[in-house]
Amino acid sequence: MQIVRTPADLRAAMAAWRKAGLRTALVPTMGALHAGHLALVAEARRRADVVAASIFVNPKQFGPNEDFARYPRDEAGDAAKLREAGCALLFAPEVGDVYPPGFATSVKLAGLPDVLCGAARPGHFDGVATVVTKLLATARADVAVFGEKDWQQLAIVRRLAADLDLGTDIVGAPIVRDGDGLALSSRNAYLSAEERVAAVALPRALGEAAAALQAGDDVAAVLDTARGRLAAAGFGPIDYVALVDGATLVAIGAPTPGARLLAAAFLGRTRLIDNLAV
Incomplete structure (x- = not known):
């Protein structure tokens, strides 16, 4: 090389x-x-x-x-x-x-x-x-x-x-994930052992939210629930949990083709991001 x-x-x-x-x-x-x-x-x-x-x-x-x-x-x-x-x-x-x-x-x-x-x-x-x-x-x-x-x-x-x-x-x-679902990131190295265990709440909250959206649940309520689950797991501040058009990044009120569910939040001093197709 x-x-x-x-x-x-x-x-x-x-x-x-x-x-x-x-x-x-x-x-x-x-x-x-x-x-x-x-x-x-x-x-x-x-x-x-x-x-x-x-x-x-x-x-x-x-x-x-x-x-x-x-x-x-x-x-x-x-x-x-x-x-x-x-x-x-x-x-x-x-x-x-x-x-x-x-x-x-x-x-x-x-x-x-x-x-x-x-x-x-x-x-x-x-x-x-x-x-x-x-x-x-x-x-x-x-x-x-x-x-x-x-x-x-x-x-x-x-x-x-x-x-x-x-x-x-x-x-x-596509995103590559650890066995427990956490998206691989160079910044994962900043996480303490306890934070690494807690970090799996991020992909889990997004996965649950994506399933709820696909089932037709109210978008605002689903996003609020996801934020609450992140906060309960020790994340904070939570910069956003949002459903957006995948190309324009404009917030949308219901899943549409190409929609993306995105989140960013701090766990201790480390800012983690993740997203899923919806």
Whole structure:
């Protein structure tokens, strides 16, 4: 597996693959890789001849009181996992390679970033949109694979790729879960043993809510019940439990094709997110 550090080297490697007639895929990550990330690589390999992954802990998507400094980093371990998973290239830049002196551009979408996680984390999705736009424009991959666990991020990336005609097909890969149902996340490492046991209340509350919605129960009552179950399990504050249109993220009053049930809440100091199709 080749490792490159600069956007110019990533661009050159991807261009060489395209010139050779190969279909290319990109898997953007922030590292601290787990089975969920490796499932993205597997999906990318199903859709392309060669796969590049990126590892970049993007400072522009962290707020001033968030966990940028303590976000887990293990490039050597991550590189070994990617090599074993069949990645052909790892793009692992430094912050100065992505945002050199004088960098003054930000990518901001209207609407989608302002709700749900965006309301709780102002500016977060501007940072996501900026770095993803740079990655997609530099790599020019045929396909890029993102996880469905961060559904709002996936919706934003799909929108910006379409709006800016970036030429990359954006694919969402299903959430990978532990045996008890908790969605895999790099931030799960922050949970204490007791919190890890309590965390399963999040997927359970969403599963029960999804079943109730599919049975025709009142949406507001179902969402209130889910919030109550999270609070009883020790979650708080609860940023949201919402039923939305999967593409627009607009709250809806009844399940419709493509609807998504989403939640975000703190368990101790750790913010967890999850979602289900309804």
